[in-house]
Amino acid sequence: MLKEDQELTLNPQNYSLLTDLYQLTMAACYVGEGIAERRGSFELFVRNLPDHLGYLIAMGLAQGLDYLEKFRFNEQQLEALQKTGIFDQAPPEFWSLLQTGSFTGDVWAVPEGTAVFANEPLLRVEAPLWQAQIAETYLLNTLNYQTLIATRAARMRDIAGKTATLLEFGTRRAFSPQGAIWAARAALAAGFDATSNVFAALQLNQKPSGTMAHALVMAIKALSGSEDEAFAAFGRYFPGATLLIDTYDTVAAAERLAQKMQAGEAEIRGVRLDSGDLVTLSQKVRSLLPTVKIFASGDIDEWEIKRLQEAKAVIDGYGVGTRLVTGEPVNGVYKLVDIDGIPTMKQSSHKMTYPGCKQIFRTEVQGIIKGDRLTLADEPAQAGEIPLLQLVMKDGKPLNNPEALGTIRQRVQTSVKSLPAETRNLSNPMPISVKISAKLEALRQSLVV
Structure with a gap:
């Protein structure tokens, strides 16, 4: 043998x-x-x-x-x-x-x-x-x-329009590590703005892009007692990074961030919503953070993008993973x-x-x-x-x-x-x-x- x-x-x-x-x-x-x-x-x-x-x-x-x-x-x-x-x-x-x-x-x-x-x-x-x-x-x-x-990515770009940011987040759901690299390449070639796959991005002379996960918020909150401290900690090392604000209460997190921005205590450029009613939540977050870009993720595909648009969701960009890198x-x-x-x-x-x-x-x-x-x-x-x-x-x-x-x-x-x-x-x-x-x-x- x-x-x-x-x-x-x-x-x-x-x-x-x-x-x-x-x-x-x-x-x-x-x-x-x-x-x-x-x-x-x-x-x-x-x-x-x-x-x-x-x-x-x-x-x-x-x-x-x-x-x-x-x-x-x-x-x-x-x-x-x-x-x-x-x-x-x-x-x-x-x-x-x-x-x-x-x-x-x-x-x-x-x-x-x-x-x-x-x-x-x-x-x-x-x-x-x-x-x-x-x-x-x-x-x-x-x-x-x-x-x-590439076909799915092109359709998503077509539906999302020119100005929306599209990020490929599919590495953890692709069928293999090699498949994840090919998926990142195909998505970028078909119109996505960036990929979270660091290896693929650097090999293709691109800048990788990503936000943060719930684990960081949960870990720092558990140790420091504050979700806000998790946001502040991440911002200390990555100024202007997009913050994930739906670990607990999305609207409450947005309200506190708005207060810090008004007091000049924080500079927030982007937030990500990964769960819940994205239409209602995006509208509420926009009313609280009118100058902050809102990103959505969580089972996003071209049909979901179209549904969100028709329902008047206020979303500037999408993180797309599972439904891009898998499927028929x-x-x-x-x-x-x-x-x-x-x-x-x-x-x-x-x-x-x-x-x-x-x-x-x-x-x-x-x-x-x-x-x-x-x-x-x-x-x-x-x-x-x-x-x-x-x-x-x-x-x-x-x-x-x-x-x-x-x-x-x-x-x-x-x-x-x-x-x-x-x-x-x-x-x-x-x-x-x-x-x-x-x-x-x-x-x-x-x-x-």
């Missing part, structure tokens, strides 16, 4: 092993059948949008390209695979391929921050079959999750569409795919999307159409440096503004119509068995 390693942390040296077993067993089979080096094209897309979403915001490409660029197997990893006994009948060439191989293919993708719809490829991998196959698991993991977070998944799939120039398609009931390498052409009129057209990659654009899929990696090397978060954030903003109002609706949104080109439909029909 292999020695257990309870650390279970991921680093770039482990990228190659972060895959499903069947990717490796299929790769071994490809080697045995003499087809491992045949050129395979796989496209990553969603068959259907998740419920209540009229669009998706593509995200995670930067991490996907980083994975492909660093994809390698080392001797220790190969030895560990061999010791499992699973590959005892695999051809010897399989091991030599893994030992010397790296990703040498091309990648086409829509830029991060672009709005996409069902059946539209977020990316296409064109590479030797064994390489493109093994890459499936990691690419789906990062693009599916970051696309979910983006069920992206990764399907073989071409092998050595031979178009392929899946024909299973309710899981049919479109064959061949494809392109997405988008038509906009006065900055509003009027429709998309899904075509074969070699079809020309029609008048006014813009191709969305771009070549981003050639022969295993990225063609450009990763985009800055600010660039992606601006693209998200432009993308969301370009969507028709009915597509941006929270309830019963109407996705953009995606037309299938006559040539692509004819190819599909020709392959139907």
